[in-house]
Amino acid sequence: MAIGSVLLGGALGYASVKFRVEGDPLVEKIDAILPQTQCGQCGFPGCKPYAEAIAKGEADINCCPPGGEEGIRKLADLLGREFKPLSGEHGIEKPKSTAVIDENVCIGCTLCIQACPVDAIVGAAKQMHTVIASQCTGCELCLAPCPVNCIAMVPIPETIDNWKWKYPVFAVRKAA
Amino acid sequence: MNVRELFKFTGGVKPASHKAESNQAAIAVAPLSPVLTVPLRQNAGLASRPLVQAGDKVLKGQIIAGPGGSISVAIHAPTSGTVRGIETHPIPHPSGLLSPCVVIEADGEDRWIEHSAVDPYSLPVDELRMRLRDAGVVGLGGAAFPSFVKTQHSPTQDIETLILNGAECEPFITCDDLLMRTKPDEILDGAAILAHIAGAKRIVVGIEDNKPEAVSAMSTAAAKRSGLPIEVIAVPTRYPAGGEKQLIRVLTGIEIPFGKLGPDYGVQCFNVGTACATARALLSGEPMISRLVTVTGNVERPGNFEVRIGTPISDLLKLAEPKADTDRTLMGGPMMGFALPTLDAPLVKATNCILAGSKAMFPPPGPEMPCIRCGSCARACPMDLQPFEMFWFSRAKILGKAQEYHLFDCIECGCCTYVCPSRIPLVDYFRFAKSEIRAREKENEAADAARLRYEFRLEREEREKQEKAAKLAAKAAETKAKLAAAGDADEKKALIAAAMARTQEPKAEEKPSAE
Ligand code: SF4
Ligand code: SF4
Ligand code: SF4
Ligand code: SF4
Numbered sequence: 001m002a003i004g005s006v007l008l009g010g011a012l013g014y015a016s017v018k019f020r021v022e023g024d025p026l027v028e029k030i031d032a033i034l035p036q037t038q039c040g041q042c043g044f045p046g047c048k049p050y051a052e053a054i055a056k057g058e059a060d061i062n063c064c065p066p067g068g069e070e071g072i073r074k075l076a077d078l079l080g081r082e083f084k085p086l087s088g089e090h091g092i093e094k095p096k097s098t099a100v101i102d103e104n105v106c107i108g109c110t111l112c113i114q115a116c117p118v119d120a121i122v123g124a125a126k127q128m129h130t131v132i133a134s135q136c137t138g139c140e141l142c143l144a145p146c147p148v149n150c151i152a153m154v155p156i157p158e159t160i161d162n163w164k165w166k167y168p169v170f171a172v173r174k175a176a
Numbered sequence: 177m178n179v180r181e182l183f184k185f186t187g188g189v190k191p192a193s194h195k196a197e198s199n200q201a202a203i204a205v206a207p208l209s210p211v212l213t214v215p216l217r218q219n220a221g222l223a224s225r226p227l228v229q230a231g232d233k234v235l236k237g238q239i240i241a242g243p244g245g246s247i248s249v250a251i252h253a254p255t256s257g258t259v260r261g262i263e264t265h266p267i268p269h270p271s272g273l274l275s276p277c278v279v280i281e282a283d284g285e286d287r288w289i290e291h292s293a294v295d296p297y298s299l300p301v302d303e304l305r306m307r308l309r310d311a312g313v314v315g316l317g318g319a320a321f322p323s324f325v326k327t328q329h330s331p332t333q334d335i336e337t338l339i340l341n342g343a344e345c346e347p348f349i350t351c352d353d354l355l356m357r358t359k360p361d362e363i364l365d366g367a368a369i370l371a372h373i374a375g376a377k378r379i380v381v382g383i384e385d386n387k388p389e390a391v392s393a394m395s396t397a398a399a400k401r402s403g404l405p406i407e408v409i410a411v412p413t414r415y416p417a418g419g420e421k422q423l424i425r426v427l428t429g430i431e432i433p434f435g436k437l438g439p440d441y442g443v444q445c446f447n448v449g450t451a452c453a454t455a456r457a458l459l460s461g462e463p464m465i466s467r468l469v470t471v472t473g474n475v476e477r478p479g480n481f482e483v484r485i486g487t488p489i490s491d492l493l494k495l496a497e498p499k500a501d502t503d504r505t506l507m508g509g510p511m512m513g514f515a516l517p518t519l520d521a522p523l524v525k526a527t528n529c530i531l532a533g534s535k536a537m538f539p540p541p542g543p544e545m546p547c548i549r550c551g552s553c554a555r556a557c558p559m560d561l562q563p564f565e566m567f568w569f570s571r572a573k574i575l576g577k578a579q580e581y582h583l584f585d586c587i588e589c590g591c592c593t594y595v596c597p598s599r600i601p602l603v604d605y606f607r608f609a610k611s612e613i614r615a616r617e618k619e620n621e622a623a624d625a626a627r628l629r630y631e632f633r634l635e636r637e638e639r640e641k642q643e644k645a646a647k648l649a650a651k652a653a654e655t656k657a658k659l660a661a662a663g664d665a666d667e668k669k670a671l672i673a674a675a676m677a678r679t680q681e682p683k684a685e686e687k688p689s690a691e
Contacts, residue, residue: 035619036626046630118629137626160217162618163271164611167573168604 027055033074037066038117039139041091046117054079065091066138097153098136099143103128105150112142112151183429185422187558188414189591191347191511193386198472199350201479203358206495208286212254212486213277213522214240215267219314220321221247226278230261235289237463239310240278249312249322253280254465254484256287268489268507268524272517280486291461301327301373304458308373311457312464312525316449317341317352317418318508320526323450327373329439336442338376339427340367340451342383342390343411343418346509349529351468352448354480356383356390360397363448364406366455371404374444378405381448382423385410415511416589420445422558434585449528467525471496473506473532483523489530490519498532506531510538511590545598553592553602559585563592563602570609575616578609586610651675 030051037047042063044050053059054075061075062084069086076083086093101112101121108126113119120136123129131142131151143151156162217223222245234240234253241251257280264274296304308324315321329335340363344352356363367379381398383391391410398406411417411426421432423445430441438444446454449468456462465485469492472478476497483492493505506513508529553563561582569578583606592602658671 031627034623036623036630038626038630047627117633118626119633120629134622135625135629137622158271158273160267160269160271160273160275162615163269163273164615165270165604165607167608168601 024052024055027051029078030054030075033067033071033078034064035066035071035137037137037139039066039137039141041065043090060084060087062087063090065093068093095155097138097155098133099131099138099140099151100133100154101129101131102150102152103130105148107148109147111145111147115142115145117141182409182411183426184412185414185417185419185425185558186560187556187591188416188422189556189594190413191415191594193413194348194472195350195353195386198348198470198478198480199353201477203354203468203480203482204495206481206483206487206492208255208282208284208484209487209491210282211260211488212257212280212282212484213263213265213488214251214254214280214486215265215275215277215522215524216241216244216251216262217267217275218251218320218485218524218526219247219249220319221245221325223276224248224251226262226276228259228262228278230259232259233257234259234280235287237289237291237465239463240280243309247322247325249308249314249324250310250463251278251312251485252463252465253278254486255280255282256285257282266518266521268516268521268527270514270517277486277522291463293459293461296369296458297372301375304369304373308454308457310463311453313450313453313457314464314525315447316453316467316525316528317447318512318526318528320524323370323446323454326444326446327370329374329444333439334442335374335376335439335444336378337428337444338367338371338374338379339423339438339443339445340379340381340448341418341420341423341445342381342387342394342448343423344387345384345413345415345418346511346513346529347415348472348509348531349470350472351470351480351528353387353390355452355468356387356448357393359452360393361400362455362459363394363452364397364401365459366451366453367406367446368401368404369454369458370446370451376404376444378407380427381406381408382411382417382427383408384413384417386413415591416558416587419558419587419589421587434582464525467523467527469523469527470529471532472529474499474502474534474537475532485525486522488519489516489521489523489527492523493519493530493532496530496532499534501534501536502532503535504533504538506533511594512588541599541601544600547598547600550597552595552597556591556595558589558591559587561586563606566609567600567602567605570605573609573612575609575613579613583609583613 031048034047034051042050044053050059054061061081062072064071065086073083106128108123108128110125112129113121118135118137120132121129122132140153216226224241225244226241228234228240235256236253238253239250240253243249260279260281262276263279265277266272267275305324305327313323315323342352342356371379381394391408395408398408409427416422420438424430424432424438424443428443432441453464466482468480469483470480471492478496481495505516505519507516507527513531547564549564557563566578566581566583586606588603590603596602655671655675
């Protein structure tokens with residue numbers, strides 16, 4: 001909390017401006033860094049509970065695989081702690097993926113809908129379901145409940161829209 | 177040509193202009209290629225939405241894709257023929273990635289769809305804007321920003337001056353020069369229409385003074401006209417005089433601060449090619465299906481070609497006969513262009529130049545050396561930035577700091593890279609930093625949306641739980657009341673049995689459904 005009050009002296013974080021501030025602003029700041037995948041790999045039921053645990057000092061900063069190294073760096077910066085690599089026991093950083101339902105196999109059981117923390121799956125009982133790719137966080141929580149194993153994680157392909165200029169060092173070495 | 181006081185923009189460089197190679201020959205019309213590949217993503221903003229499918233017969237000028245959003249325009253068939261399909265194909269982009277294109281097999285007849293001219297001054301300006309959008313008119317200076325969007329400005333912006341950009345400051349490129357020499361009247365017709373739509377009160381044409389023929393052709397054409405006052409002004413040749421803020425500065429003296437644009441100061445700029453396309457769209461009813469392209473550099477016959485959109489760049493390059501040692505092809509000029517990963521890509525509306533290069537022409541830069549903080553880059557920067565500071569933070573990936581140094585005001589003109597004694601590819605670092613920042617902003621937006629959706633779901637689950645509890649409580653109270661009312665023991669038993677049965681029922685109707 002001591003760290004919290006020091007940090008509080010600064011400007012309000014983006015998240016706390018945009019969203020209702022409930023309770024501890026430090027939690028909001030930590031939560032703003034977490035990727036909001038809501039996958040539970042950190043051992044907490046969602047990003048916010050993990051943020052609360054970090055704020056209370058009950059959890060380390062390197063337990064979120066989707067946030068990856070960069071997320072840990074940001075948390076370390078925010079909290080004035082040392083960077084440490086991702087703890088292996090919570091999983092590894094994977095390429096960003098979205099769930100895709102094989103619509104020919106889906107039996108419309110709605111189990112995945114119930115599992116999806118961000119309501120990214122649409123469909124009604126006994127009708128084929130679909131993932132809204134833009135809303136899927138890639139948490140994989142819908143995979144296990146599916147009784148016919150028709151959901152697969154597909155890495156997001158590189159397109160003209162999400163393509164990024166690469167860090168120049170490589171280009172320079174190649175050209176030289 | 178009027179004599180008037182000109183202003184100077186800060187920084188800039190004077191690279192060898194290499195204009196003479198390609199501005200001698202008359203404009204040639206590129207022959208029709210048998211297959212035209214028209215990318216759906218051509219304008220800045222959103223990609224267009226296809227309106228044809230495999231097997232459709234199309235006529236030249238027929239709309240094959242409609243605007244895909246508010247910043248997007250229509251796309252037209254560059255010739256008559258049959259649609260082979262919507263296929264993913266390389267497009268001219270530094271990534272070399274594929275993107276959906278309408279592929280048209282030409283029937284060789286090149287038959288126009290019915291089209292007609294309109295009198296722009298008898299139509300409401302909003303109607304004219306929509307016509308520009310539906311004619312696919314985008315800026316031909318290189319950025320391909322939809323022109324109809326640029327003619328619309330917020331009520332607080334009062335456009336006083338329309339600047340016609342004929343500076344063409346980038347080395348090697350001469351397509352605007354040739355256009356001004358050959359079609360000055362059409363350019364000014366278009367400029368007058370754009371000024372009318374934007375509500376501008378005067379037109380100022382800025383042309384670098386290394387193009388005397390263009391200056392005189394435009395001046396002569398301007399002198400013949402009545403209507404809005406038009407000034408044609410030769411501006412000193414100094415790269416990047418054709419940058420929007422630089423040209424505004426030179427012609428009007430207005431210094432536009434960081435983060436602001438021309439319209440905030442009563443000025444809007446259009447490229448001369450865009451003005452010409454505007455005139456063609458409204459006064460002839462012909463949509464944007466071709467453009468003037470300079471093909472130059474390491475070729476035997478450099479020159480300018482009128483080329484259909486969708487023509488394979490390899491076909492176009494052949495017309496100029498590249499020399500044997502050509503080892504790279506750039507789209508755009510040497511300062512702002514990029515190397516094409518493949519010549520398979522088609523020509524798009526943004527292609528102003530195809531530049532063939534060789535090792536001899538562009539010797540590989542020596543190895544990158546550490547920054548000595550000499551400040552040359554800052555003196556050369558036309559945007560008054562401090563490139564070495566932005567470089568420092570971009571290289572260390574401290575992106576927030578780079579942004580504080582106005583990274584997003586960098587126009588990627590390349591002046592800093594050009595002068596850097598340590599041969600640091602500064603612009604490459606800035607492009608990297610900009611795209612990284614944009615990607616992170618997108619990620620943050622997605623995370624914010626996910627957080628909201630998750631909170632919404634938690635709230636809904638909580639509400640459902642409470643509603644269920646309330647319902648159960650109500651039921652219990654009801655049963656209790658009935659029990660109290662029923663004196664008879666058998667009746668009590670029946671009620672309890674019924675309640676038990678209800679708890680066994682499947683809860684089909686309670687399943688949550690996604691919205
Ligand atoms: S591991 Fe999953 S639930 Fe935990 S903070 Fe990271 S994204 Fe959120
Ligand atoms: S669709 Fe599956 S992977 Fe995607 S957010 Fe929902 S539960 Fe997670
Ligand atoms: S010109 Fe090059 S060496 Fe000089 S300050 Fe700029 S980046 Fe550094
Ligand atoms: S590329 Fe950017 S930083 Fe470099 S000179 Fe041009 S505007 Fe300035």
